[in-house]
Amino acid sequence: MNLQYQSTSGRLYYSLRKNVKIILIVVYMIIMTNGLGFFGWNLSVGKNITYIFYFATLSIGGYYLISNKKAVPFRNLFLAFFVIPIVSAYVSSVFYNYSLKIQWGSFALSFGFMTYFCLYYFRVSKKTLISAMIIFSLITFVIQLYQVMYPDGALFGRGNLAEYGITSIQDLEGVIAETDRGLARFSVGLNKLQMFMLFLFLYKFTQKQSWFNIVMIVVFLSSIFFYQTRQLMVACYVVFILALIGSLHSVKP
Secondary structure, eight states: OHHHHHHHHHHHHHHHHHHHHHOOOOHHHEEEEEHBBBBBBBGGHHHOOOOOHHHHHHHHHHHHHHOSSOOOTTHHHHHHHHHHHHHHHHHHHHOOOOTGGGGGHHHHHHHHHHHHHHHTTTTTTTTHHHHHHHHHHHHHHHHHHHHHHTTTTOBBBBOOGGGGGGOOOOGGOOOOOETTEEEEEOOOOOHHHHHHHHHHHHHHHHHOHHHHHHHHHHHHHHHHHTTTTTTHHHHHHHHHHHHHHHHHSSSSS
């Protein structure tokens, strides 16, 4: 009886710990994408929270690199990805007189690559990471779908509107986003992640032909279309069609 209780409590603890990690990763992704491109992010404490997370990511990732003696897969590659944007920002500052402030995106990219080592520090499994990415991508799609249906005063993915005199959430009331092919255009979340999800579920579909995988493929095809970026759509759909044809030919009769 006692052994059964310990086994049940152990599974419950593991499940809870895994779910907490998923939730924390989703929250981390939301913060690092400025609240999925939320218009009011820089008007509140959101930007300061982002800076805190950047510092924490750099500190934890750096500590893991220094203290860990075990070999980390692709260690040098991700270190290069971390260093290159910083070098690029420095060169632009010295030779082209670009201020470091306007090159914050380069530093943000570097900190993003340092996240790779943070995942090892917190022992995040591939399954946990994929689950968090799926949740984040579905949140992105729900926001996209809602804003396409109700574009009036949309709050996510609006970009910089200060040049048009829109500097507060109240100013957004009644302001409709730019349209392309009759649809409002928003840059919500991470379009590259939506592409990754599309091909992930295409791969899953080749392994198991289920309605769930079909629905997910349709969801992420729609998500990419909602970005209304021609180059992204053409490249993604061409690769998708080629991958689909290849997977169908590889299926044994």
